[in-house]
Each structure stands twice: as structure tokens, then as C-alpha cells.
Amino acid sequence: MAKEIGADRLGDFYKEGSLVRKRREWRGLADTMYDYSRWLKIMMTLGKFVLKPRNVKAMFRYRWMANYLAVPMMVDRHTQGLRGEYLRICHEEQDLVIDDVAKLLDSLFRGDRRIGNDKKFSDKVVLVDENEMTAVMMGFPTLKCLSRETPSTYVSVLLNQYAACHYIDVAQEYGLAGDVCPMPEAEAGVSIDDDAPILGACAIQCNTTCDGSLLGNGVISQRLEKENGIPVFQLAAPLRHREDDVQEYAAQEIRNAIAFIEKHTGVKWDWKAYFECAKRVNYATECRQEWLEMNRTPYPQVFGSNLALYTETNYMAICGRVAAFEKADKKITKLARQAYAKKKMAAKEYRHRAIVWGVQSHYYMDFLVWLLNCWGIVPLTDMLSMVSTKKLVTEDTPENREQAIYDMAWLTENMIMRNRTHGGYKVLLDELWEFVEMFNADMVILWEHMSCKALDGMHGLFEEKAREKGIPLVWVSHDLFDPRIISRQGVRDQINSFMRTVFNEEPIDPSLEVLPDEKSW
Amino acid sequence: MKDLKHLIFFENLLLEANNELVQKAQADGNICVAYACENTPEPLLNLPGCFSARLRAPRTGSLDISTYYMTSFLCEYSRALLERAIEGGYNFADAVITPDGCSMMNRCIENMELLNTLGKGKDKFFFEYMEIPMKADDNGLNLYVVQCRNHILKPLSEKYGIDISDEAIRKAIADHNRVCELIRAIGDFRKEENPRITGYEFNVITLATYVAPKYLLLDKLEETLEELKTREPDEKNAFRARVLVVGSEVDDTDFVKLIEDAGAYVCADRFCYGSLPGRNPIILNDEEDPLTQICRAYMNRGECPRYMNTDKMDHRRIYVDELAKEYKADGIIYQQMKFCDPWAYEKMMGSTILRNTYGYPVLSVDRPYSIGVSGQMTTRVQAFVESIEIKKIQRGDANG
Amino acid sequence: MATFLHVIKVIVIVIAALFALTFTVYIFNLDMKLTAAIYPWLNKQYDKVKRDQHL
Numbered sequence: 001m002a003k004e005i006g007a008d009r010l011g012d013f014y015k016e017g018s019l020v021r022k023r024r025e026w027r028g029l030a031d032t033m034y035d036y037s038r039w040l041k042i043m044m045t046l047g048k049f050v051l052k053p054r055n056v057k058a059m060f061r062y063r064w065m066a067n068y069l070a071v072p073m074m075v076d077r078h079t080q081g082l083r084g085e086y087l088r089i090c091h092e093e094q095d096l097v098i099d100d101v102a103k104l105l106d107s108l109f110r111g112d113r114r115i116g117n118d119k120k121f122s123d124k125v126v127l128v129d130e131n132e133m134t135a136v137m138m139g140f141p142t143l144k145c146l147s148r149e150t151p152s153t154y155v156s157v158l159l160n161q162y163a164a165c166h167y168i169d170v171a172q173e174y175g176l177a178g179d180v181c182p183m184p185e186a187e188a189g190v191s192i193d194d195d196a197p198i199l200g201a202c203a204i205q206c207n208t209t210c211d212g213s214l215l216g217n218g219v220i221s222q223r224l225e226k227e228n229g230i231p232v233f234q235l236a237a238p239l240r241h242r243e244d245d246v247q248e249y250a251a252q253e254i255r256n257a258i259a260f261i262e263k264h265t266g267v268k269w270d271w272k273a274y275f276e277c278a279k280r281v282n283y284a285t286e287c288r289q290e291w292l293e294m295n296r297t298p299y300p301q302v303f304g305s306n307l308a309l310y311t312e313t314n315y316m317a318i319c320g321r322v323a324a325f326e327k328a329d330k331k332i333t334k335l336a337r338q339a340y341a342k343k344k345m346a347a348k349e350y351r352h353r354a355i356v357w358g359v360q361s362h363y364y365m366d367f368l369v370w371l372l373n374c375w376g377i378v379p380l381t382d383m384l385s386m387v388s389t390k391k392l393v394t395e396d397t398p399e400n401r402e403q404a405i406y407d408m409a410w411l412t413e414n415m416i417m418r419n420r421t422h423g424g425y426k427v428l429l430d431e432l433w434e435f436v437e438m439f440n441a442d443m444v445i446l447w448e449h450m451s452c453k454a455l456d457g458m459h460g461l462f463e464e465k466a467r468e469k470g471i472p473l474v475w476v477s478h479d480l481f482d483p484r485i486i487s488r489q490g491v492r493d494q495i496n497s498f499m500r501t502v503f504n505e506e507p508i509d510p511s512l513e514v515l516p517d518e519k520s521w
Numbered sequence: 522m523k524d525l526k527h528l529i530f531f532e533n534l535l536l537e538a539n540n541e542l543v544q545k546a547q548a549d550g551n552i553c554v555a556y557a558c559e560n561t562p563e564p565l566l567n568l569p570g571c572f573s574a575r576l577r578a579p580r581t582g583s584l585d586i587s588t589y590y591m592t593s594f595l596c597e598y599s600r601a602l603l604e605r606a607i608e609g610g611y612n613f614a615d616a617v618i619t620p621d622g623c624s625m626m627n628r629c630i631e632n633m634e635l636l637n638t639l640g641k642g643k644d645k646f647f648f649e650y651m652e653i654p655m656k657a658d659d660n661g662l663n664l665y666v667v668q669c670r671n672h673i674l675k676p677l678s679e680k681y682g683i684d685i686s687d688e689a690i691r692k693a694i695a696d697h698n699r700v701c702e703l704i705r706a707i708g709d710f711r712k713e714e715n716p717r718i719t720g721y722e723f724n725v726i727t728l729a730t731y732v733a734p735k736y737l738l739l740d741k742l743e744e745t746l747e748e749l750k751t752r753e754p755d756e757k758n759a760f761r762a763r764v765l766v767v768g769s770e771v772d773d774t775d776f777v778k779l780i781e782d783a784g785a786y787v788c789a790d791r792f793c794y795g796s797l798p799g800r801n802p803i804i805l806n807d808e809e810d811p812l813t814q815i816c817r818a819y820m821n822r823g824e825c826p827r828y829m830n831t832d833k834m835d836h837r838r839i840y841v842d843e844l845a846k847e848y849k850a851d852g853i854i855y856q857q858m859k860f861c862d863p864w865a866y867e868k869m870m871g872s873t874i875l876r877n878t879y880g881y882p883v884l885s886v887d888r889p890y891s892i893g894v895s896g897q898m899t900t901r902v903q904a905f906v907e908s909i910e911i912k913k914i915q916r917g918d919a920n921g
Numbered sequence: 922m923a924t925f926l927h928v929i930k931v932i933v934i935v936i937a938a939l940f941a942l943t944f945t946v947y948i949f950n951l952d953m954k955l956t957a958a959i960y961p962w963l964n965k966q967y968d969k970v971k972r973d974q975h976l
Contacts, residue, residue, distance in 0.1 A: 019960065020953035036947050043952070063967040069956035076950075174976060175872060175885055177857065177865035179594065188866075194972040207655055207829060211623050214655070215826060215866030218834050222870070222976060225831060234829045236655040238664075239621045245671050246652045249664040256660065421624070424650065425631045453595055453862060457628025460590030461635055521957075873976050 003028025005083050006348030010373055011511025019521050020073060031083050038091045042072055042098060049102050054116045058109040062195055067156040067163045068105075070521040071098060074159050077366040078305050081373045085339035086346045089302060089332050093310040096328045100313070105151050107144055111199035113228075126261055127203035127230070130154045130187065131213060133415040134319045135408040136204060136235070136257045139274035141321075143267055148196045150317065153186045154362075157481050158309075160521045161363035161488065164481040167193060171219075181451045182481035183362070184216025191220045198228050202264035204257055206235040209418045210454055233260040239422040241413035250409035271396055274404060277320030278392040281411075284314050285389055287329040291336055295380045296439050298350075299343050301336035304368035304379045308360065311385040316416050349508055351376035355439060357383045357432050358447030358455050359417060361478035364488045371445070374492075374512035375499050380439045383447075386431075388414040421454035429458050429465065436471055445495075448477040450485065474498040487518055522755050525722055526748055527741045531729045535774065536579055538605065538732065539613040546572050546734035547613065552681050555614035557602065557630065558622035559793050560653045560825060562815045564697040564803065565673045566618065568690065570683045572734035574614065575794070577772045578605040581891045590632050591625075596860040597890030598770050599629035606638040614639055615646060615681070618673055620653040622827060623863055645680045649673065656830040657820045665816035674812070690811040698802040700735045703742040708796050710749055711788045712848055717754040720766075720787025724777040727796045731772075760786035762909040764884075765850035767791045767841050767871065769857050769864035776892045780854065783902035789848035791824065792856070797844060798822045826867035837867065838874045845881060852882040852909045854902070859887045882909050 013021045024039075026032055046068075049055050059065045075094045082090055109115040111122035124142065128134055130149030137145040156163035167189030168182050174192055176185060190196050203224055207214040221232040235257045238246035258269050288311060291302035310332075318325050354371070356379045361367060371377040392407040393400040413419070420428050436444060446462060449455060466473035476494045479485035496513055499505050507513050534540045547553055554566040557576045566573035578601035587603035605611060617639060619630045630648065633639055640646030651672035654661025677683040704727055710718045726745065730738060761784040766777070770793040777787050791797045803818040805811055824837050845853060855872040857864040865887075872885040884905040892898060946952050 019957040021950055023949050024947060026948070032948075036944060039947050040943065060963075060966055061970060063964070063970075066960055066963045066967070069960055069963075070953070073953050076953075170974070171869075175869040177859075177868075177887060179860050180862050180865045192976055193974055205829075211827070211862040212866070214829055215863055218826075218829065218866060218870065219976065221831060221834075232831060234656060234831070236661070236829060238652050239627075240650065240652045243652065245667050246664065249652075249654075249660055249667075252660040252663075422621070424627075425635065429635075448592075450594055453860070454624040454628065456592040456594045457599075457625060457632070459592045461632065870976060 003031070003083075004348070005081065005346070006373070006508065008081070009511035010081055010509055011513070011515055014515050014517055014520070016516040017519050019070075019519060021076065021520075024076060025080070027083055027087070031087055035079065035087065035091070038075075038095055039072060041095060042075065045099055045102050046071060049106060052106065054109050055106060058105070058112070058115045058197075061114060062152070062197070063166060063193075064152045064156045064163060064190070064195065067160040067521075070159040073521055078309075078369060080366065080369050082346065082369075085301070085335040085344060086306070089335050090306050092328050092331050092335070093306060096324060097309065097313050099324075100318070100322065101151060101155055104146060107146055108148065108151065108197045108199065111144075111146075112197035113199060115197065122199040123201050124265065124267075125200040126265065127200040127224075129204075129206055129208055129213075129217065131183075131208040131316070131415065131417070132204070132206045133316050133412045134321065135411040136254055136261070138277035138320060138408070139258070139269040139271060140261060140265075140267055141270055141273040143261070143265055145321070146200070147317070149187045149190070152190045152196060153183065153481070157362045158365055161483045164189075165484060167195070168482055179451055181210060181212040181449070182479060184210075184212045186481055188216045188219035191223050196220075198230075200230050202261060203230055203232045204235055204261070205232055206412065206415075207237060207239075208415055209421055210452065212451070231260075231264055233257055235412065237409075237413045237415075237418075241410075241419065241423045242427065247406060247409065250413055251405045254405050254409045254412065271401060271404075275394050275396050275400075278394045278404065278407070280320035280323070280326045282391050282394060283326055284320070284329050285391065287333045288315075288385070289389055290333060292381060292385075294336060294340050297340075299340050299345065300378055300380055301339050301344075302332060303346075303381065304372060305365050307385050308368065308382050309365060311387065312416055315387050319411065347372045347376060347378075347508070349376045350378050351505070351508075352443050352503075353378050353380055353439065353441045354443045354445050355380060355382075355432065355435050355441045356445045356447070359449040359452050359480065360384065360447050361449070361476075361486075361491055362480050363483045364478070364491055367488075367491060370492065370512060371495065374507050374509050375495065375505070376508045377443070377445070377495075379445070380441060381435065383420050383432075384416045386435065387416055387419055421452070425458065425461070428455070429461055432462075433465060433469055433471075436469070442471070444471055444473045446473055446475050448475045450477055450479050452480070472502060474502075489514060489518065522717065522719075522752065525718075525745060525752075527745055528722060528725065530741060531725045532774075534729045534733050535577075535725065538574065538577055538579065538610055540733055542733040542737045543574055543613060546737060551734065552615040552683075553613055554677070555611060555617045556619060557626055558620050559799060560620050560622050560819065560823060560827075561618060562669060562673070562819050564690065564693040564815055565669055565812075567693045567697060567735060568677065568683050568685060569692060571615075571677060571681065572736070574733070575731040576602050576611065577732055578602055578610070578890075581605070587632075590636070591628060594860055595625045595628065596770075596858045598772075598858055599625040601890050603629050603632050603638075606633045607636065609638070611639050612641055615643060616649070616676070617647075618649045618651065620651045620668075622653065622825065623861075625861075647676055647680055649676055654820055655827055657823070657828060657833055658830070661820055662813070662817055665820055666813050669812060669816060687811055690815070691805065694803050694805060694811060694815065696735060699739065700730050700742065701800045701802040703739075703746055704730060704796050704800040705802070706746055707742070707749060708800075713754070714849075715754045715758045716786065716788070717749055717752045719781060720790070721774060721778045721781055723796075724774050724787070724790065727790065727800065728772060728774065728794060730800070731794060758786075760784060762786070762851045762906045763788040763849055764852050764854050764905075765789040765791060765841065765845050765848060766795075766854045766856060768855050768868060769793055769861045771795065771856070773891050775894075776856075776888065779892060779895065779898055780902050783899050784906045785852075785854075785902055788850055789844045791841060791844055793825070798824060798840075826863040834870075838871055838879070841871060841875060842879050842881075850881075851913070852884065852905060854905070855883060855885045857887045859889060882912060
């Protein structure tokens with residue numbers, strides 16, 4: 001029990017065979033009281049949520065809802081070992097994401113034909129994919145843009161590492177090959193298992209990150225359109241998104257998507273609302289750029305899962321549509337500046353500066369915190385956080401309205417992950433080494449998501465380039481949503497053996513090297 | 522049945538990517554444009570002065586090097602192509618044009634480029650990547666036209682001085698259609714109750730039209746059609762069931778042979794590299810420019826699972842049902858190359874829908890790129906044939 | 922005055938008791954231990970839900 005960073009043996013909090021940890025950390029009086037107060041806030045958010053009978057009903061209907069029992073633990077996992085500003089930044093982000101997800105769940109169940117069955121509300125709902133850029137909803141402030149897959153699979157796996165396994169098995173029982181990406185596979189499994197809320201005036205699907213994601217949508221739309229009578233628009237964003245000769249096509253897809261939503265909801269596009277959102281997107285971009293700028297120095301402040309998870313939510317799912325995220329951006333930037341001015345560090349020792357590339361293991365998102373605490377590796381930035389920094393037009397003029405269509409198209413093409421997995425080797429392979437130089441990194445941690453074909457297809461060339469540049473590169477294999485293939489310890493072991501054999505180093509916190517968390521949430 | 526006169530000639534063309542006719546066409550002064558994806562409009566690669574060769578890796582052995590570059594999780598087709606490229610097997614090509622049809626094909630060609638595997642000693646050699654539509658609509662058509670102009674016609678004209686005028690395109694389509702008509706006519710014999718051509722023979726002939734310059738094949742195709750008109754089938758049909766094969770890339774004639782050796786006649790080929798719809802003629806009108814018409818034909822007929830709009834998705838299963846009826850299939854084999862994402866999903870959807878909604882017996886299998894003699898696959902097909910026979914007996918329409 | 926002080930005292934005691942209780946739950950992770958006990962039971966519940974499982 002210690003106030004100082006790194007004084008605790010963090011591995012001692014784990015208990016063999018248990019879903020949860022023995023106790024929470026004592027971080028010194030001020031930080032513990034702060035963490036406790038935020039815990040109280042989360043409990044209140046959850047309490048408010050279960051006060052509504054429809055949410056309790058949903059809890060007993062949808063299998064994935066059981067994972068939400070683990071919300072406080074997810075926050076604990078991400079705040080592990082953190083003190084001061086880092087702890088506060090993490091809470092600002094995590095608590096806001098939790099609040100946002102709670103609202104999303106509440107809305108889903110309100111409109112769900114099985115649960116709340118509020119038809120009037122449901123008629124104002126536009127369903128979107130889990131991994132979809134919501135730019136096309138920026139001009140529909142009176143409509144609810146809801147994703148069913150976000151709470152059922154995406155967030156669920158963040159909460160409980162085994163959350164998707166049931167749905168993966170269901171999809172495979174229906175003949176889906178076991179080698180496809182488990183994320184769209186699980187989403188398809190939710191649909192097949194009749195475990196998705198049914199609501200909405202219409203749905204916008206998108207060819208998001210990969211072939212699997214595109215095809216998984218086909219399974220979902222089969223039921224959505226043919227059984228539930230919810231019309232679906234498939235928004236086809238070009239794959240070669242850096243090419244000029246695809247932009248007109250991309251823009252027309254946006255125009256068509258907007259027209260589709262207008263037709264099925266009876267609501268007209270609102271330019272004023274759009275430009276308001278665009279301002280917030282620009283502000284989020286400025287903040288992210290400032291954080292990344294700090295990460296280039298010896299005193300990075302917003303990094304690791306603090307950067308990754310928040311960027312994913314704010315950039316794509318929020319896309320300027322929720323004012324609360326602008327406030328959070330401000331607070332986080334203030335805290336980061338404060339810590340930077342004092343040259344503060346998030347761990348007692350920074351040994352290596354790493355760029356984390358590839359697609360992270362979703363069932364082990366707090367791995368980045370582990371890297372820092374166990375081995376002193378600072379994950380300066382990650383592939384999913386290196387998204388578009390293009391400024392959107394914000395003034396409402398006839399020319400800008402036309403440009404805005406292209407801006408939305410650009411954002412849609414440059415969704416998280418797809419901006420690297422599609423678009424040719426330059427965005428995936430070449431730009432990695434530009435970032436290594438830019439961030440003054442001394443190592444690359446390369447997630448090898450086994451069933452991500454776009455990444456696997458560059459395996460050898462990543463290695464060749466690393467050798468050519470003299471940058472140590474460590475592969476960390478995983479199967480994104482399925483810890484039965486490679487466990488969390490399996491993930492850690494790949495780093496452990498690399499650090500011991502290649503760098504000949506000992507861990508900063510040896511208690512973290514092997515953790516009994518195989519059964520844990 | 523008496524052997525087809527040119528079967529060995531066609532089979533020999535499939536033994537090497539750089540086959541006899543490719544060499545002859547290049548010796549005639551034509552340039553060879555290699556491609557890999559069925560969504561590349563073939564007539565545009567066959568303008569006067571150039572010809573297309575769709576990439577295959579016949580007699581594939583070890584995939585060690587390509588597996589290092591792309592891991593064992595990419596489909597064997599993409600790995601086999603890269604391996605062959607690294608071995609120098611495609612050095613004959615003067616250009617490679619590829620759409621981002623699927624991630625694996627894209628990565629395969631990118632690896633070929635980055636590893637400098639092609640174009641040695643060819644100053645004008647180029648790689649071109651292109652975007653192709655994922656939906657069949659007006660916007661998709663506009664994209665297709667722009668991409669074909671920028672990534673096929675423009676580089677062919679600028680680098681090699683190929684005539685890309687409307688007249689040249691119309692001529693290329695006419696030549697393409699002649700081959701398609703011949704393949705169609707040959708393939709129609711498969712509809713007979715006791716067919717005079719085996720699925721294997723047809724598969725060999727069709728494949729040859731993808732990998733060899735068409736103008737050098739025409740006489741052999743015409744002769745084969747004439748020969749078939751009078752060819753006598755064996756008195757007793759050796760096959761116990763008729764199956765339609767649907768699915769991902771198949772350029773391995775052993776696969777069709779294995780199915781037929783197990784007792785199932787392959788009456789129709791709805792797979793990538795097959796004739797349905799790959800060898801549908803492109804009907805042109807005189808009013809619209811031919812480029813737009815080619816793109817529309819490719820977009821509308823495309824049955825590749827990368828097409829994501831609902832009409833297209835539904836049509837994939839409707840089309841299989843139509844073919845099964847037209848070619849009198851007793852059952853359907855859905856096959857997918859291991860690790861192919863698009864067909865992993867389409868195989869699940871198609872096989873379930875064709876079985877449950879349309880009522881066909883369906884066998885769903887995954888397979889390696891090069892099947893050789895697979896006991897497992899033979900057993901599965903044999904069991905499928907038996908199940909079809911049992912159903913026939915139960916329906917009371919078996920002749921035994 | 923005495924009543925006021927009494928009320929204040931009661932409030933302070935209640936707040937202190939609430940704090941002691943919630944802080945104990947917090948620091949010993951009792952909230953998570955409770956939900957971990959509920960979780961297996963909930964999963965059995967889901968198996969009983971009637972579903973129209975199909976593509």
C-alpha cells in the first residue's frame with residue numbers, strides 16, 4: 001500500500017481462478033479518495049440505469065448484458081498503478097465513455113420491440129455499425145444514432161474477456177469458418193442467436209475495416225431487413241482512400257446515405273447542427289494533436305489505453321455530436337499540460353519508447369498499462385489513434401456545404417483501423433517508420449491479430465523494414481475477441497521472452513510478469 | 522467416350538503460367554497484362570496489341586517463403602501466387618493490374634511489387650491498383666469507369682502505346698464475345714441427361730481461356746465444339762448425381778476431377794475462374810460508349826461476395842437456384858478456399874439458404890488451393906452423392 | 922441549539938457510517954465480489970430464454 005508510483009507489487013492484487021481482484025489499490029490519501037469518489041459516481045450511474053424496470057428486463061433477456069456487471073472492474077484495470085494527473089485523465093475518459101454507453105443501452109431498450117417498445121422513439125432511431133464513423137449523422141440532431149453491436153460485442157469484450165465466445169460459437173455452429181475475424185463473427189452470432197434489440201426507422205451499414213466486417217453485415221441485414229422490416233442502406237466507402245479519383249464516389253455515397261435517412265425518418269438534414277459538430281471535431285483533433293506532440297517529448301502525458309480507447313470513442317462513435325466530449329477534451333488537455341509542465345511521469349521508470357502498431361487485442365485492452373508497469377515500456381501512440389487530422393470546414397456557406405460532403409466522406413473513409421488496413425501498403429507499412437522517427441521511438445510492438453488478413457499480409461515486410469532500420473520489433477499475436485486461442489498470459493509471455501532474451505532486461509514489477517487472470521473478467 | 526482431340530493441348534496450357542501460347546503471343550509483339558481478380562474487365566486487357574493472362578500457380582509445392590511474408594492465415598491462392606512470383610514464375614508479364622477485390626489479393630500483389638519480383642529487364646513494366654464498386658448502382662458505375670480509364674487504359678496507352686479508342690474497345694469485346702459464345706455452346710452440352718462432355722473437360726477448356734491469349738485459342742475451341750456435336754457419350758451414365766459447384770477461386774482442375782471420380786457430375790461451375798457468369802458475352806449497343814457498357818456488364822453480372830447491397834446479396838442465391846434448375850443439378854457443393862473471408866460468409870449464408878429456403882441438398886466444404894488426391898474430400902463427396910441417392914429413392918424417382 | 926447540534930451529529934454519523942460502509946466495499950472490492958457471485962446464476966438464466974435462432 002503506497003502513495004508513490006510503482007511502489008506496489010501490482011500482481012499481488014490478482015487471485016488464482018477468480019473473476020475479480022482481491023482488493024483495490026491504496027494510492028495515497030488524495031488519489032485514493034479521488035478514485036473512490038469516481039467509483040461512487042460510476043455506481044450512481046449504474047444505479048440510475050437499473051432503476052428503470054425496462055433495463056432490468058433487458059438484463060434478464062440479453063446474454064451480453066451480464067458483462068455490464070464488470071464495469072467498475074474495467075475502470076480498475078485501466079487505472080492500475082496510476083497516480084495524479086494520469087489517474088484523473090483516465091477517469092475523465094473512462095467515466096464519460098461509461099456514461100455514454102449507459103445512455104446508449106437505455107435508448108436501445110427504450111425503443112426495443114421486446115423491451116420498452118416505444119414506437120415513437122424507435123421511429124427516430126438510425127442504427128449504425130459498431131465500427132462505423134458516424135459523420136453522416138452530424139446533421140441530424142433530432143435523430144438518435146444507435147449501434148447495437150457496440151454494447152453487445154465491442155464494449156462487452158472490454159468488460160469481460162470471454163464475452164464474445166458464446167456468439168462466436170453460435171456463428172460457427174451455422175457453418176461460419178473459424179478463421180475469420182472474431183469481431184464481425186461475434187456480431188453475426190448475436191444476430192443469429194436472436195440476441196439483438198429490435199428497433200429503428202432504418203439502418204446504415206458500412207464496409208468498415210475489412211472483408212469480414214463487410215460480409216458480417218450481410219448476415220445482420222438479412223434479419224434486419226427481411227424479418228424486422230428495417231430498411232438498410234449499405235454505405236460503400238472506397239478502399240483506396242488516399243486516391244483523388246475515388247473521392248467523388250465517396251461523396252456521392254454520403255449524399256445517398258443522407259437522402260436515405262431523410263426518406264425513412266422524415267427528418268431533414270440540418271446544416272447548422274452539422275457545422276456545430278464539425279467545430280467540435282476540429283477541437284478534438286487539435287487536442288489529440290497536442291497530446292501526440294507531447295508524446296514526442298521525453299514526457300508523454302496522454303498515451304496507452306488512455307489515448308486508444310478514448311480516441312476510438314470520440315473520433316468515430318461521437319464525431320462531434322456530443323458536447324460532453326468537448327468538455328472532457330478540455331479537461332484532459334489541461335491535466336496533460338499541468339503534468340507536462342512539472343515533467344511528471346506515469347511510472348517510476350521509462351525504459352523504452354514504443355510505437356504500438358496493428359490491431360490491439362480487444363480482450364486485453366489494459367495490456368498497454370501492463371507494458372508500462374511491468375517493463376517500463378511507454379506506448380507513445382498506437383495505430384488506431386493515428387487517424388485523420390484534417391480540419392473540417394466550419395462556416396456555413398454554399399461552397400462549404402459542398403466541401404462538407406467531401407469532409408464527411410473523408411472521415412468515413414478514414415475510420416479507425418480502416419484508414420490503415422485499407423488504402424495500400426503506404427498507410428500501413430511506410431507510415432509506421434515515419435511515426436517511429438517522429439516519436440523518437442526505440443521499439444515497435446506489433447500486434448498480430450491472427451485473423452486480420454490485411455495486417456498478416458504485410459508480416460514479412462514489417463520484419464524486413466525493422467531489420468533495415470535497426471528498430472527492435474516484437475510480434476504480439478492474439479485473436480482479438482477470443483482469449484481461448486491466445487490467453488492474456490500468452491500475450492504477456494511474448495513480451496516477457498522478448499524483453500529477457502533480446503533486451504536482456506528484468507521487469508520493473510516482477511509480480512506482473514505472470515498473472516493468474518485466465519478466468520478473470 | 523472417345524477422348525477430345527485437343528484436351529491434352531488445353532491441359533498442357535495449364536501446366537505453366539508462362540505457357541506456349543503466352544510465349545507465342547509475346548513473340549508476335551503483343552504485351553502480356555497479368556491480372557488476378559475476376560472483377561478486372563478482361564476485354565480492356567485484350568485491346569489490339571495486348572492480351573490478358575490471369576495468374577495461377579500450377580503445380581504449387583512448398584509455400585514457405587510466401588508464408589513468411591504473409592503468414593499462414595492468408596488464403597493459399599494469394600500465397601501460391603506470391604511464391605511463384607518470388608520464384609520468378611511471372612517474369613513474362615509486362616504489367617500487373619489488380620483491383621482491391623479482397624484484402625488478401627491486394628496484399629499479395631503489393632508484396633510482389635515491394636519484393637521486386639516482376640518486371641526484371643522490362644523498362645515499361647508497371648503495377649496498377651484500382652478501386653472497384655461494392656454496390657451495383659449508378660455511383661458504382663461511375664467509379665468503375667473512372668478507375669478503368671485511369672488504371673487500365675491510361676497506363677496501357679502511355680506506357681505501351683496501346684490503342685484505347687472506342688473502336689479498339691469494341692473490337693476487343695467482339696473477340697471476347699466470340700470466346701464466350703464458344704464456351705457457352707460447349708457448356709450447354711452439360712445440360713444433357715447423359716452428357717457428352719465431362720465437367721473436368723469443360724473445366725480445363727474454360728480455364729485455358731483465362732490463362733492464354735484468346736485469339737490463339739479460337740481455332741481449337743471451334744474444332745472442339747464441332748467435335749462435341751457428334752461425340753457419342755457412353756451408353757451408361759457413369760455418374761450417380763449432378764452437382765453445381767459454387768464458391769471461391771478454383772483454378773485447380775483436380776478439384777472437379779475429384780468430385781467426378783467420387784461419382785458426382787459437375788454440371789455447372791459458379792465459381793471464380795468458372796464460366797458462370799465469367800463467360801457471359803457482353804452485349805453492346807451503338808449509342809453508349811463501350812467502356813461504360815463493359816463496366817456496367819461486369820458490375821451487374823458480378824456474383825462476387827464483395828458486393829454488399831441487399832439486391833446483390835439476394836441475387837447470389839437466386840442465381841445459384843436458377844443455374845441449378847437450368848443445369849438440372851441434384852445438389853449443390855458450396856466450396857471455399859480455406860481462409861477466404863468473403864466466401865466464408867457467403868458459403869454459410871448460401872448453403873443455409875439454398876438448403877432451407879430452396880430445398881436443395883447442399884454440401885459445404887473448405888479446401889486448399891491445390892487439392893491433389895484428398896481422401897477426406899473424396900469421402901465427403903461420396904457421402905453427399907449417397908445422400909442425394911437416398912433422397913431420390915425416398916422421393917421414388919430413382920431409376921434403380 | 923441542542924436540537925440543531927443533535928441533527929448535525931446524526932447527519933455526521935450517518936455520513937460517516939455511509940462513508941465507512943461504501944469505502945469498505947470500495948477498498949475490498951466487495952461490489953465486484955458480489956457481482957462475480959451473481960454472474961454464473963445470470964448465465965443459467967439466459968440459457969432458459971426462448972430464442973428464435975437462425976440466420
